[in-house]
Amino acid sequence: MHMIQVVFLTVLVFFVIVSIHEWGHYYFAKRAGILVREFAIGFGPKLFSVKRGETRYTLRLIPAGGFVRMAGEDPEIIDVQPGQTIAVRVKDNRITRLYLDRLDERSGVIRGEVVAIDLERKLAVTLDVEGENESFAVHPAALMITKGKETQIAPLDRQFGSKTVAQRALAIFAGPMMNFILAFVLFAAYIQMAGIPVGTPDKLLVGEITEGMPASKVDLKEGDVIDAINGVKIGTDYDKMIAIIGQSPNVPVRMDIIRDGKAQQVIITPEPNEEGVGKVGIRSTLPEMPKRPATFKETFTGAGKLMKTMTISIFEGFKKLIFGEFKLDDLGGPVRTAEVTSQIAQQGITQLTSWTALLSLYLGIFNLLPIPALDGSRLIFLGIEAIRRRPIDPNRESMVHFVGFALIMLLMLVVTYNDILRLVRGE
Structure with a gap:
């Protein structure tokens, strides 16, 4: 491949x-x-980002998972307080956008000081516009714009x-x-x-042989049938083979194998690992059996x-x-x-x-x-x-x-x- x-x-x-x-x-x-603000694959800096409907889909740098950011799971980052000057855009008698900065650059908006605001329950804003209080209803999907970013408001019934x-x-x-x-x-x-x-498999085969281990230093080849170890028949019992070898660190063991239909013997001395268990460096496999569709x-x-x-x-x-x-x-x-x-x-x-x-x-x-x-x-x-x-x-x-x-x-x-x-x- x-x-x-x-x-x-x-x-x-x-x-x-x-x-x-x-x-x-x-x-x-x-x-x-629930309002889903972001669907992200990965963590850290954004590599790719696109917004579809209410949700922003992002691909991030660190491929260690992902997340779905739901409104209300964490405290909302943007907060508007009474006394703050903002600008709003009104359509069909409801606020559709709230601007929190660069107010002088906004056109077609109403600018005023916030007297009262509730973006979760009442969805209403009261502004002091040139000395007179004016109240506005807020669209449940209104956007708040600040520092060039748009954030959709999350009424209480849209929060987690x-x-x-x-x-x-x-x-x-x-x-x-x-x-x-x-x-x-x-x-x-x-x-x-x-x-x-x-x-059903009836034998165990020599699979991968680890270079530098005892098995690589004797006459063993991939595909050899492991018939017996120290006279004990192995069959397909991998655990039995591991147990016998493991109990013989630095002690030669006799391995009976069958190669091309002929019986042979090799003497191999397991090396102890860090725990003192004997290892020879063989990964055994079962023979490939004929298969049928399931x-x-x-x-x-x-x-x-x-x-x-x-x-x-x-x-x-x-x-x-x-x-x-x-x-x-x-x-x-x-x-x-x-x-x-x-x-x-x-x-x-x-x-x-x-x-x-x-x-x-x-x-x-x-x-x-x-x-x-x-x-x-x-x-x-x-x-x-x-x-x-x-x-x-x-x-x-x-x-x-x-x-x-x-x-x-x-x-x-x-x-x-x-x-x-x-x-x-x-x-």
Whole structure:
């Protein structure tokens, strides 16, 4: 596969799994009547931006996720106070634009000092215009213009906090939910592309051999059948092979192999790793079996089984992370994920489909963890609100999410820096 294709597919994988997540938030927020100010892929400086309707769609520099900015989630940035001089444009007896600066340059407007203003409930503005108070109704989609930027006002019924707990929870949960749906669809597509093996493998083959490890120093070749180790038949039991080798650091073991139908023996001495476990540098594989197309039932049930298996594997990884059973090199950020994705892309679209499904499943599960700034934490706050029957102080909740986001970004910087160093070292 050409490098341009590999790069394109790698970028496409990230774009798809992040976009489908954010689209879930976006769709159910819009369905609840919430004003969505921005739909963003990535964080940091904007690379591309276009506004369609009420929402600005942006592509940002750092490919570490995305976000949907809903009105009312955070305190509104622009605030107009009584005593402030502004200019307004009126159409059909309602204010459609409020100008907060460069007032002398505005034409066809009414200029005055704000006496009273309510852009959330009453949608009304009273101005002191040349000594006389004039009141105006405000269009619910009126724009506030300042420093060259337009910001649509958000009446209370268009804000995130005005919706029911159920509506807000659905808008938050919809992101991970879309990742789960995408993962299931992609696993089903993978099964359709890969097919169902006819028969059951009955042997284990030598796969990739690591250069410099004991296996590369003896007469072993890729495709050799691993028949027995120290007289113990292996069959297809990979764990049995690993256990025997692992218990024999610096102790020669006899490996019976079959090559081209002929039995042979090699003596190989496992080297201890950092934990003292014997390793020889073999990645074993099962033989390629004839395959047939999967039925609809096999596709559906198979996708469900893959979802279950991979979910268990992901939580086992979280368990190791929580209990400290890992090293920094075991963690990977966007750089390592992109590296692995590009490697899998070179294996073909079938394997890339399975990998994309796994990434989508991981993103959905990770976002439901009760970590501040993630969807799981926001759902917990909504759950507490439902129990208390009154919302938590928005400022306190925002501070919790801000601190959580800062810590996640710090961790992302650390693992990305480590990934880059690893690439530089050629590991």
